[in-house]
Amino acid sequence: MTPMIDASTAGVLAALNERSREIFRRIVDGYLQTGEPVGSRQLSRILPMTLSPASVRNVMQDLEELGLVFSPHTSAGRLPTQMGLRFFVDALLEIGDIGDGERRRIEADLRAASKDRTLENALVEATSLLSGLTRGAGVVVTSKDNARLKHIEFVRLEPERALAILVAEDGSVENRVVLIPPGLPPSALVEAGNYLNARIRGRTLAESRAEIEGERSAAQGELDQLTARLVDAGLAGWAGLGGERQLIVRGQANLLDDLTALGDLERIRLLFADLETKTDVIDLLNRAETGEGVRIFIGAENKLFSLSGSSMVAAPFRDGQQRIVGVLGIIGPTRLNYARVVPMVDYTAQVISRLVRGPFG
Structure with missing residues (x-):
């Protein structure tokens, strides 16, 4: 899966040499794994090239001036900014693939849920499955007009x-x-x-x-x-996605676990308030319909997550005429494992699309 790089991202990418890119990548990787700042001494030990802590600090200062990282306190450690995370996702993220076992599980579970020809059951299963596999909250929005x-x-x-x-x-x-x-x-x-x-x-x-x-x-x-x-x-007013929307959310407890681990109870309260604001969730998922494939929304890029510091990975699913009939995704902290979550959301949307064209199509 090739990331889409806009002009501003390309400009930042051109400003970074190989050494700067590697240090920035390691800072982001450390944040995604632990949520903690990464310091110059730690980086100098794990970099594939030989650099002193002082040289690493100079590069980190350059990255900070570009707006890609910041220092949360007086220590030498750095964390990625929201702009830095967006840049990483758009330009440096290496999207892997999900394993054969996970593919078979997604396919089998969703097909089993669709045996009664009820799309809603398959979508509920999809949200629960994604939630369990990614430890985030699974969400789906679809038109109620899809019922047969x-x-x-x-x-x-x-x-x-x-x-x-x-x-x-x-x-x-x-x-x-x-x-x-x-x-x-x-x-x-x-x-x-x-x-x-x-x-x-x-018929629908x-x-x-x-x-x-x-x-x-x-x-x-x-x-x-x-x-x-x-x-x-x-x-006239009922057909298509312009009508009343249906929202399905599963796995909110996973968000509670993740954010409790970070020790931020206020963010927990804000995130649950976000999920209860169904209009904003649906609006965000609707935005995912406008592009092809998987869309990633980070933090304040959408008002829904402007305070809680959360992200969403979402992908549309389509009917036999290639019309978008809904969007599914994962909500989690900004330090989601994007390389794992993106292909999982993408494949689940593909399976749902096949089911819409099959048992429900």
Whole structure:
């Protein structure tokens, strides 16, 4: 997996010689492993080249002037800044691959969870699996409109409003209020329900709407104008990821363990507050839809994590038409093992995509 390098990252990369890059890489590696500052004496002992502690300190000062590292206190040790972590992820991170055993486990567990043809069960399993494998919190956001429908019924509430009752194949039921044309006769609600039920079974709302739009000319001969308007009103606002989102989070306790180890109870409180702000989590995951492959969000790059100092690794999954139908990811401390987490999130998203195109597609 090749990192995307923008102009500013390329500029910093050009400013670093081989010695500076190696020292910076060792500082970041030490932080990701222990969370502790790395000092010049320690670096001089582990570097592949021969450098005195004084020479290492000079390089560390140069890295600090570039904004890549900082000293948390008066000691000679350094930690990466948020800018430094972003630079490391974009330019120096060596993405590995997950082992065959982990691939088989992800594939087997997700396929087992999908046997009842319920996408939500597979997504819940995906979040739990990622959480267990990475020791972070697994998150998924997807559109509720991805459920495959079994039955729909309209019940008039007021002269211009009706209740649409949607029953999915997995047994879930959702009620939605829709606007109806003024003067619509009661028989038109029944007629519209019959019309839709002859076409929606086993399809998502998006698929149903696409088919109905394709049959628009035939529909005009089968329904009167008011009923056709009801069909449009009932489906137009529901299809696609622009509708109501569903958020699944598993493994918050892992975050508690990680942050307790760092001794920062206030960050724990802030992070749990973050996770409870579902709108912000969904907004962040939605941003992951805009690019190809895995996206990495670090710390204050998103308002959700501006105080808690956390990161997210996220990847979209797609249906048979290559449309993005959801995003899954991992939330954890900024010292996530990115080299391990990135390919794991990427592969899990690939498996979910295949399942969406298979049992659910």
